Amino acid sequence: MINQKNFFSKEKRDYTNYFIAGFILLIAATLVFIQNEAQNQNNKLQRDFLLYQETNTYLQKGETEPIIEPLSKLHETYNMDFNISYGLAFSYLNNGNYEAALPMYTKSMDLNPFLVENEDFMYQYALVLSYNEQYEDAITVINQLLTLPIDESFKAEVTKLKDSLSNKKGSTT
Numbered sequence: 001m002i003n004q005k006n007f008f009s010k011e012k013r014d015y016t017n018y019f020i021a022g023f024i025l026l027i028a029a030t031l032v033f034i035q036n037e038a039q040n041q042n043n044k045l046q047r048d049f050l051l052y053q054e055t056n057t058y059l060q061k062g063e064t065e066p067i068i069e070p071l072s073k074l075h076e077t078y079n080m081d082f083n084i085s086y087g088l089a090f091s092y093l094n095n096g097n098y099e100a101a102l103p104m105y106t107k108s109m110d111l112n113p114f115l116v117e118n119e120d121f122m123y124q125y126a127l128v129l130s131y132n133e134q135y136e137d138a139i140t141v142i143n144q145l146l147t148l149p150i151d152e153s154f155k156a157e158v159t160k161l162k163d164s165l166s167n168k169k170g171s172t173t
Contacts, residue, residue, distance in 0.1 A: 048074060055087060064091035082111040086121075093124055098131035119150050123158065126165075135165045 052074060055067040071088045078084050089104030105125045108115060115121045122145040129138035142162045146155065 048077065052084070059087055059090070064094040067091055068095065068097075080111065082108060085111060089128075090124065093128055098128055101128045102132050102134075116144055117148065119145060119148050119154070122148070126158075126161065130161070130165055130168075133168075135168050138165050 051070050055070050055074075058064070058067045067087070068091045071084055071091060074081075074084050075088055085104050086108040089101050089108050092098070092101035092104060105121075105128050108121070109125070115125075122141055126138045126141040126145065129135075129141060139162055142158055142165070145158055146162075150158070
């Protein structure tokens with residue numbers, strides 16, 4: 001009987017080795033999977049970054065029509081990125097799609113509240129609001145813009161826009 005007992009304890013030890021070997025294989029397979037996923041994610045980020053750089057090059061040239069589609073695609077993935085939202089807003093504005101521009105300007109403002117101190121952004125936002133016939137909101141934005149330190153010629157242009165919007169607002173009530 002002693003031989004049978006030794007036989008059984010040896011078998012138990014063999015199963016322990018199989019368990020340890022299986023566990024090591026599981027860990028190795030998991031690490032390979034994680035490495036592969038990380039590489040795939042890295043490749044996607046690199047492609048997206050190159051696409052963003054390309055759209056930025058077009059923006060710097062003042063060409064906004066060809067970048068609407070790529071920025072929209074980037075916005076699906078990186079919808080909390082201010083630069084993508086603002087680039088899309090600006091592109092919509094420059095291409096006359098004021099309805100699509102409005103939520104992007106609003107989102108840009110939500111993502112970066114300091115834009116209330118940016119005269120170019122505030123002017124663009126006021127224009128988009130006015131093109132969407134939200135005259136009262138546009139006037140509010142213009143009033144904020146007029147509190148900023150802006151040069152006199154720009155101030156005159158902004159005041160002219162405000163007067164025009166006040167007339168439109170008065171004619172719709």
